[in-house]
Amino acid sequence: MSAPSSGARKRPPQKKTVRKVVRRPSLLAKLRSYFLAGILVTAPGGLTLYVAWLFVTFVDGQVGAILPPRYSPSTYLNFDIPGFGVLVLLVTLTAIGALAAGLVGKLMLRWGESILNRMPVIRGIYSALKQLFETVLSNQSSAFRQCVLVEYPRRGIWALGFISGVTEGEVQDLTAEEVVNVFLPTTPNPTSGFLLFVPRSDVIVLSMTVEEGIKMVISGGIVVPPDRRPKDVRKVKLASAAVSEGKALNPTAASPRPHRAQTDTAES
Template identity: 65%
Template sequence: MSQDYHDPSDPSDPSGPPHDHVNIPHVAPRMTMLGRLRAYFFAGILVTAPAAITFYVAWLIIGFIDKQVTSLLPGRYNPNEILPFSIPGLGLIILIIFLVMVGAFAAGFLGRMAVRTSENLLARMPVIRSVYGAVKQIFETVLATKSTAFRQVVLVEYPRRGIWAIGFVSGITEGEVQNLTEDELINVFLPTTPNPTSGFLLFVPRRDLVVLNMSVEEGIKMVVSGGIVTPVDPRPAEERKVPLLASTEPDPPSAVPEERQPW
């Protein structure tokens, strides 16, 4: 009685042992020398460009201040003309010392009298008083220790519903603008890209604003970069998966949750 021979290594033999699936590793193609040099080139730009641009802008600002301030000094008192070399940042140091001295003088009795007299004089000038009053009020608001101006970044629907824009809260609306509406309005500065110093002033109902967790600095970076630099969402992963705002329909959207409203 003959018995057929079955080769266990034959994959067509059903009686043979089962064969495991063999995983063939994927080998990435080797980078050419030109591709490697190009990658190194862009990596070098990424490392050096931010620092170089920052130092260059700082150097330009310091140089401008030095040129303006040191030009006011008499030649015999100007260290840049006495010494065989110029001192970088000398004008900035002189400006800081001058401002500190002016602040110390204005805090005294004679300084307050001098400031009051000069303000009364400027208040009598037709055109100058408007400019001086507006500039002074802006600086007092921005530099105040307890000021809430530009302390929060918010989302506002602009220029129409369904399109969101980043804005900065500059204060609570007061005066005639607030008295004309039943809604509690908030002053929102809407900057433009890539120049955040220009923009629009919007009076937005508090319920239509969504407060973001990002800082003002991160918001400005996002505006200047045109959205290229996007801050990381600091919320837990579970909260990120749940959208706070529903898709906008033709009907007015529901009010924003109270905890996401400014102040």
């Protein structure tokens, strides 16, 4: 046999193909994912129905304790009708509203208010509650119509709040700038919070709705609403007042300019 010539080409080494082994999830992992998916699907609806059931049960119990037995359907049917107390409450409130809209109802309402206004402690509570309900239930009210950002509790830290109106009276007269009323809710209970009087120039209006802002407060920031601003506006970053002051002291320091949006507090 002839020896191989030195000029013969050597075959390149063949590359070994490495096969990726895809591990399938175990049965326990699948059951866990199915269980979490079941909670995610049923929890919101189940909790909503549970809260509604508690409300209906509470109203039925309170109305049933006041309603005479001869007007209760359980006296004749030997079983309770869920929601009957809620129906009675709705009919009663509607009848009272219709009566108050008439001439006789207005006279009776003025007479009752004149009696309450003569009581030292009760008149303050009544006037505050009346003004609160008129503000919340009025269709022309601008309360809680905008979700805003304010610097709180110090400069450089942003907090989520809601505009509840334009500041008037003594508070506005004593301030150098035009200020607005901002309600700063607490987490996870948005019914409590702080009332801040913030200059209009320091209030930043957000594109999210009030409902989305409340969801974000209740969830502690877990539920984040989508950003509906245009893409060119998203590039503009906010700068706190502390950064602006630092730039004024050090002109060479580079910092983004603050972008302040004007609040729309005009009553519709």
